[in-house]
Amino acid sequence: xxxxxxxxxxxxxxxxxxxxxxxxxxxxxxxxxxxxxxxxxxxxxxxxxxxxxxxxxxxxxxxxxxxxxxxxxxxxxxxxxxxxxxxxxxxxxxxxxxxxxxxxxxxxxxxxxxxxxxxxxxxxxxxxxxxxxxxxxxxxxxxxxxxxxxxxxxxxxxxxxxxxxxxxxxxxxxxxxxxxxxxxxxxxxxxxxxxxxxxxxxxxxxxxxxxxxxxxxxxxxxxxxxxxxxxxxxxxxxxxxxxxxxxxxxxxxxxxxxxxxxxxxxxxxxxxxxxxxxxxxxxxxxxxxxxxxxxxxxxxxxxxxxxxxxxxxxxxxxxxxxxxxxxxxxxxxxxxxxxxxxxxxxxxxxxxxxxxxxxxxxxxxxxxxxxxxxxxxxxxxxxxxxxxxxxxxxxxxxxxxxxxxxxxxxxxxxxxxxxxxxxxxxxxxxxxxxxxxxxxxxxxxxxxxxxxxxxxxxxxxxxxxx
Ligand code: UDP
Numbered sequence: 158x159x160x161x162x163x164x165x166x167x168x169x170x171x172x173x174x175x176x177x178x179x180x181x182x183x184x185x186x187x188x189x190x191x192x193x194x195x196x197x198x199x200x201x202x203x204x205x206x207x208x209x210x211x212x213x214x215x216x217x218x219x220x221x222x223x224x225x226x227x228x229x230x231x232x233x234x235x236x237x238x239x240x241x242x243x244x245x246x247x248x249x250x251x252x253x254x255x256x257x258x259x260x261x262x263x264x265x266x267x268x269x270x271x272x273x274x275x276x277x278x279x280x281x282x283x284x285x286x287x288x289x290x291x292x293x294x295x296x297x298x299x300x301x302x303x304x305x306x307x308x309x310x311x312x313x314x315x316x317x318x319x320x321x322x323x324x325x326x327x328x329x330x331x332x333x334x335x336x337x338x339x340x341x342x343x344x345x346x347x348x349x350x351x352x353x354x355x356x357x358x359x360x361x362x363x364x365x366x367x368x369x370x371x372x373x374x375x376x377x378x379x380x381x382x383x384x385x386x387x388x389x390x391x392x393x394x395x396x397x398x399x400x401x402x403x404x405x406x407x408x409x410x411x412x413x414x415x416x417x418x419x420x421x422x423x424x425x426x427x428x429x430x431x432x433x434x435x436x437x438x439x440x441x442x443x444x445x446x447x448x449x450x451x452x453x454x455x456x457x458x459x460x461x462x463x464x465x466x467x468x469x470x471x472x473x474x475x476x477x478x479x480x481x482x483x484x485x486x487x488x489x490x491x492x493x494x495x496x497x498x499x500x501x502x503x504x505x506x507x508x509x510x511x512x513x514x515x516x517x518x519x520x521x522x523x524x525x526x527x528x529x530x531x532x533x534x535x536x537x538x539x540x541x542x543x544x545x546x547x548x549x550x551x552x553x554x555x556x557x558x559x560x561x562x563x564x565x566x567x568x569x570x571x572x573x574x575x576x577x578x579x580x581x582x583x584x585x586x587x588x589x590x591x592x593x594x595x596x597x598x599x600x601x602x603x604x605x606x607x608x609x610x611x612x613x614x615x616x617x618x619x620x621x622x623x
Contacts, residue, residue, distance in 0.1 A: 202486065202497060206425045211503035217268040218407045223600050226406050231600065238607045239273035241616045246329040247277040252292065252338035254281045256502070258402065258529060259335050259358055262602070265405045269603050275610065280325060282339045284317040292338045295372075298365035299337065300524075306367050315341060327351065331610055334379075343378045352613040355379040358402070360389040360526060360547060380613060385527050386548045398609060401551065402527045403602040404536060404593070409505035411536055414513060422510035426466070426498060433463040433576050436515040438508055438533075441469040441481040441499075444524040446544070449565050451488045451495060453521065456569035458494075461576045468498040468511055512537050517575050517582065521568050522546050532597045535559065535589035540582035542571045552597070558589040 224232050247270070251259050263279055270277040284292075291313045298304035318341035327345045333354045334342055346353050355376055361369070361384070369391070376382060376393060383398045384390045390397055404411050423430050435454065439445035447467050454465040467485060471478050482499060489495035500507060512518060518534035518541050525547030532552060534541050541559035543549045553559035560575070562568045575582040595601070611617040 202489075203427050203493065205427060205496075205498060207498075207501055207504065207507070209501075211501075212409075212506075215409060217265060218405075220269055220272050220600075222407055227594070227598065227600050235600065235604050235607065236273060238604060238611070239275060242607060242610055242614075243274045245275055245331070245610065245614065247275060247331045247333060247610070248327070248329040249277060249279045249333045249335065250282060250325075250339045250342060251279075251335035252282050252284075252289075262403065262599075263335075265408065265599055266603065266606070269599070270606070273603075273607075275607070278329070282317070282321040282342075283324075284321075284338075287313050288317040295337055295368050296359065298368040299359055299361060299372075301363040302365065304365050304368060306365075306371070311371055318342060319344075331613060337372055340372055340375045343375050346378060352380045353378070354381045354383060354609070354613070356383045356400070357389070358385060358526075360386070361391050362389055364391070381609070383609075386551055388547070398605075400602065400605050401597050402529060402532070402548075403597050403599045404529060404532050405599040406536060410509050411533060412509070414506070414510055418506070419510045419513050422507050423514050426496060426507075426511075428464060428466060428496060428511075428514060430514060433461070433516040434466060434514055435463050435517045435519055435572060436466040436468065436511055437519040437521065438468045438511065438530050439520065439522075440471055440475075441478040441485060443481055444522060445469075446521045446523050447481065447485045448488045449523075449568070450519055450521050451485065452565045453519075453568035453572060454495070455492075456566065457572035457576070460573050463516070463572070463576060464494040464496060466496045466498065466511060466515070468500055468508065470500045470502055470504065508533075509537075512539065515539055517542060517572060519568065519572075520544065520549065521562065522549065525549055528552065531559075532593055535586075535593040535597075538583075538586035538590045540575050540585040541589060542568055542575070552592065553589075554592070557585070558592045559585050 220232055220235065249263060249267070251263065253260050267277050267279050291310050294304055294310070295314070298306070318339060321339065322342050322345055325342070327349045329351055331352050331354065333356055334340060335356045336358055340355060343353055377395055379395055381396045381398060382393060383400045385400065385402050387399060406412065420430065428434055437445070437447065437450050439447065441447060447469070450467065451465065454463065457463065469478070469482070485497055489497060512534055518539040520528055520531050520541065520543040522528065522544040523546065525544065527548035528543065531541055531543050531549055535552060535558060541553055542562055543553050543559060545561040545563055550561060553561055555561045560571045562571055608617070
């Protein structure tokens with residue numbers, strides 16, 4: 158039997174919670190779905206405090222601030238690579254200035270580019286509700302969802318792209334267009350000398366055929382494309398590059414925190430740090446499998462003491478999120494060791510603290526993009542148990558930088574294993590940190606952009622030795 162699907166079959170230890178010997182019934186672990194919840198829906202869960210207003214934004218860091226993390230030689234190398242590009246101009250275009258991973262990355266990337274004198278301008282396309290409905294439909298369809306595009310839908314997409322194209326000026330050396338929403342701006346390519354790059358942040362491995370057939374002719378006019386994982390690409394007639402998504406180690410979400418702050422957050426949320434804490438931070442979305450996480454926790458809990466923290470956000474303004482949150486509450490029943498937190502969008506510091514307070518971080522997704530929560534946990538030296546989907550296997554190398562699981566039972570097995578083998582868990586955390594430092598930090602991303610710009614502009618030709 159492969160390790161990943163091994164069931165827990167060793168002699169039953171005493172149940173530390175209930176003080177009785179837990180029975181080991183492997184088959185009971187399998188029958189978990191489509192059964193009535195064993196516990197009644199919870200009526201009143203423990204109250205917790207959240208901050209009610211967003212904190213003021215922190216000023217963006219300078220390149221030298223990263224020296225203590227990646228070392229001065231890395232910083233010098235970035236400056237060295239940038240020197241050939243000094244004075245070159247870049248325009249980045251996406252569809253939203255706030256919210257979402259792309260805006261988050263651009264907010265940090267652009268000040269660093271400016272600092273190394275690659276003049277980078279960020280513009281956001283505009284559109285009516287009809288445009289954003291269409292692009293949301295495209296987004297879901299490109300992820301393989303069901304969709305019924307009509308001529309009118311394609312016309313709306315083209316009309317708003319054309320409006321934006323007329324409004325914007327294209328005078329830079331390089332244009333980076335993010336995701337499908339503004340992809341048709343490429344129509345301006347004929348009229349300027351710049352190089353055009355399409356940066357795709359989504360998984361195109363299984364796109365809706367009609368939507369992809371509509372977009373592909375635009376994409377193939379770009380000079381280069383960038384994907385976040387080899388698994389997300391499609392066959393294209395233009396060059397494709399691999400850029401992993403990145404996290405900023407100095408952001409509120411990832412910076413080092415005072416132990417007293419971590420403790421305060423745990424106190425606010427009713428988390429007992431004298432006992433193991435396993436955590437999944439994710440939107441309340443079925444593809445993140447929060448119910449599966451509770452089931453895995455319940456199985457593991459027969460053998461090892463732990464608390465489960467499920468923290469997510471946006472469930473109040475997302476009708477689907479609210480339904481999933483209700484399912485999660487239902488599955489948790491009245492277990493006081495399951496702590497369910499619905500956090501406001503400005504909870505970066507609290508999420509940082511929760512990740513740091515965790516003994517294990519779980520990301521048991523059934524489908525995933527890159528999985529930034531995994532990157533965040535690896536950075537914090539946490540042993541990670543994660544579903545082997547999307548970009549997760551790029552980050553979690555099984556038994557080296559974390560463990561991959563394929564089922565509730567596998568997840569339960571790994572929770573129990575890691576909680577009872579703390580040295581191995583700590584080793585996973587150390588390796589995970591190194592892996593994220595090498596590959597998934599904002600500074601690595603800056604370096605990749607600079608090298609690509611050099612290549613696109615023909616500036617990195619090998620020097621001829623005579
Ligand atoms: N996140 C958050 N609040 C939440 C849940 C998640 O700020 O309540 C953050 C999380 O820390 C990560 C991002 O949202 O930075 C989620 O990215 P990921 O790639 O893991 O998943 P996605 O939500 O994009 O599918």
